[in-house]
Amino acid sequence: MSVRNTYRSGPDERGHFGIFGGRFVAETLMPLILAVEEAYGAAKHDSSFAEEMRWLQAHYVGRPSPIYFAERLTEHFGGAKLYFKRDELNHTGSHKINNCLGQILLAKRMGKTRIIAETGAGQHGVAVATVCARFNLPCVVYMGETDVARQAPNVFRMKLLGAEVVPVTGGTGTLKDAMNEALRDWVANVESTFYIIGTVAGPHPYPAMVRDFQSVIGAEVREQMQAQEGRLPDSLVACIGGGSNAIGLFHPFLDDESVRIIGVEAAGRGIDSGEHAASLTGGEPGVLHGNRTYLLQDGDGQIKDAYSISAGLDYPGIGPEHSWLKEIGRVEYVSVTDREALEAFQLCTAKEGIIPALEPAHALAHVANLAPGLPKDHLMVMNLCGRGDKDVFSVAEHLGVSL
């Protein structure tokens, strides 16, 4: 085997990260997938595309998002110096907009006239509906009916933005079922429609393309930490459902061997309970939604439903690049339970005056385990990838408070 000198060169031309990734889709979609790959390849080398992205990031999204020294939490944990990357301050309240802007510009370049998307928590759906309003394209968002119920504020936001929200009743009515339905729509409307996938999964080139659009997070962190501390961070922590915010933070640091990188999956009611969404910790490699990756599945290869208190982490798969990073050992993957995430949610709110989404509350729960044991000069950056306004109702319910 050849000596590896970079972790950042993947995927290969067929979309593989090691054995993971690929293009496992129906023939109807293949020509379009190839067209997306070609259009994205051209856009990457077109300075006007980059220029338009930069302008929108600065004036529409509000980038760069701040890096914030979480002083009171640092004091509370009594160890590592904790920074938050404040991607919850982006327009629409999460990192999802980074990717949606890139994809809708691509859709426009390809002459597509209709946008579809899947959503779990609704953060991606809201971001898609937002860019569709901004760029005047009709938008259909598929959302599992379980998620429609527990994320009512986001459903209303999407509708205000002009999107049609289609509740999906198949399976358990969560993110994977929404993705199945979006794929079915796409097969039927392949000529007019662009599918804005919300995470670093799906057939090649989506995992690489979404990663590239999200890598603005990590690229900014590099500059910001240099400016604030004069050096790179010692560790990075991010939550993982499909893994787009995490890869966005991680990817620009993969070749910096001094940086410890940790992804936090949702352990739901505990890995042993079987009710969780931790594909890497509790899953096996398989093929779903266009790529090979770690999946929650039974011995017969049937996909199991994921469970998490957080709708945004409730997916039985994970981006293929994460599967590869796990296998080669570059990134550590751990998991935290609903209960730990709920505690972190409250802690962050009380100590920093920031209500985090339940998704990054998982990351913070692991920070809480890790930071106290680290020296005070250890610089840790956690991606605060979404704000928690959408979650206050379900958190109240979990805490037994009736609103």
Place this chain on the structure above:
Amino acid sequence: MSAKSRLEHRFGALKEAGRGGLFTFVTAGDPDPETSLALVKGLPAAGADVIELGMPFSDPMADGPAIQASSLRALKAGTTLEGTLDLAAAFRQEDSETPIILMGYYNPIYRMGVDRFLERAVAAGVDGLIIVDLPPEEDEELCKPAIAAGLHWIRLTTPTTDDARLPEVLRNASGFIYYVSIMGITGTKSASREAVAAAVTRLQRHSDLPVAVGFGIKTAEDVTDTVAVADAAVVGSALVECMRANLDETGKAKPQLVEEVLAFVRALARGTRG
């Protein structure tokens, strides 16, 4: 009779008889293993020339509501990939001539292990595979090993497969070409007769393989129209719907289910005989 020649023999016999073929799709184990086996055993006498046996999958992304529900019924009744192969083997013990094509998605096969799956499929007397989510870009996964094991690899082509791409799609195709006549999922739209005729003519320019047309074929008239321009017509969702109509409120097979579905197949088969 080797696996390979069974399918070729069947197409040869159809040509001799001067008619097109009726290919029937049912999901293995739907609504339960016993009913499913009884149904599959009855298909050849009812007029099915080739049996496509669906391997149930929890997430059938290319299928419409009818086959999704069928797949879930089969899984709920305990059907596994092993069970599907057992069903094929049980059928083959009594019928050495009717080709069986397994159709489905890759993950259950990947989970079982490609080598073990192929060994079992060949032993069960399976003749070919149609795997929806394995395009030519992923031929190393299962296509090439399956061909090496002596199975036919039946390729799906669609209205979006243009002339530039067609040679790549057909490169490792064998047995027959399955033309998906619509852009969409199973059991939804139907293509016009003219569009299908033009597409089949285009495929015949690129390949000598027989062409079967599927998606949206629901009635004996549809079958007649299809075999007027293609070598065979595939009926799936309509059969599965007929089966669903013969379930009781709890999802159990009513006593007449097998006979009702076979009666429907007999009606469809008359469509191949003009």
